[in-house]
Amino acid sequence: MARARKAKSKPKSRAKAKKPFRPVRWLMWWGVRVFSVVFLIAVLGVLLWSVVNPPTTFYMMQESRRLGGVDHEWVPLEEIAPVMARSAVAAEDANFCLHWGLDLDAIRTAIEAGGSRGASTISQQVVKNVYLWHGRSWLRKAMEAGLTPLMEAIWSKRRILEVYLNVAEFDEGIFGVEAAARHYFGVGPEALTATQAARLAAVLPNPKGRSASRPSNFVRNRSAQIRDGAATIRADGRAACFES
Secondary structure, three states: OOOOOOOOOOOOOOOOOOOOOOHHHHHHHHHHHHHHHHHHHHHHHHHHHHHOOOOOOHHHHHHHHHHOOOEEOOOOHHHOOHHHHHHHHHHHOOOOOOOOOOOHHHHHHHHHOOOOOOOOOHHHHHHHHHHOOOOOOHHHHHHHHHHHHHHHHHOOHHHHHHHHHHHOEEEOOEEOHHHHHHHHHOOOHHHOOHHHHHHHHHHOOOOOOOOOOOOOHHHHHHHHHHHHHHHHHHHOOOOHHHHO
């Protein structure tokens, strides 16, 4: 009888070597994932408000809690006097139709002036009011700078201005041009005159310290400048992007 061959025992599979932990690679991997999620949320948020009217903002909610309510009613741009839109642009961002959200020339001028004047465009103000919070912090400014070009890429200039006029604060607890027109002048936003529109635009940087119905000498002079500026941007074509 042939000897039975001894069965060769199979070598035991070696346990896979444990990969060394690389903290830098781990942080980069998670950083990319977190950035992707945040970017997706930002895109969805910008897409949503491009077609849906924001019912309120963080600042409005803060003021509503503090004051026990605010006056705010949405009105489409078609129901706002065109001179009001031109006045807001002339007062806050004369090159609104020429930039992509960040006015680099205005930023450079502000830096040269030592930060004594603002450089925020209307687009930046919409991002701050609709998506972020009020306050001076590097985090908010960085988020604002990132979201503004994204909004400009998705929204039309006309939509940006429409939202701006509907969420801007014109007096304590008075938000949007519809409430402001009735509060100050007792008329609807479609009936605003050039002088009334210029006065409303003149209070925008400091709505709690200025009045459109009881204007100081400063507001009167500023309103005259805005009225001339509104006529100028209409004549030279800088209002075309939101009036076409």
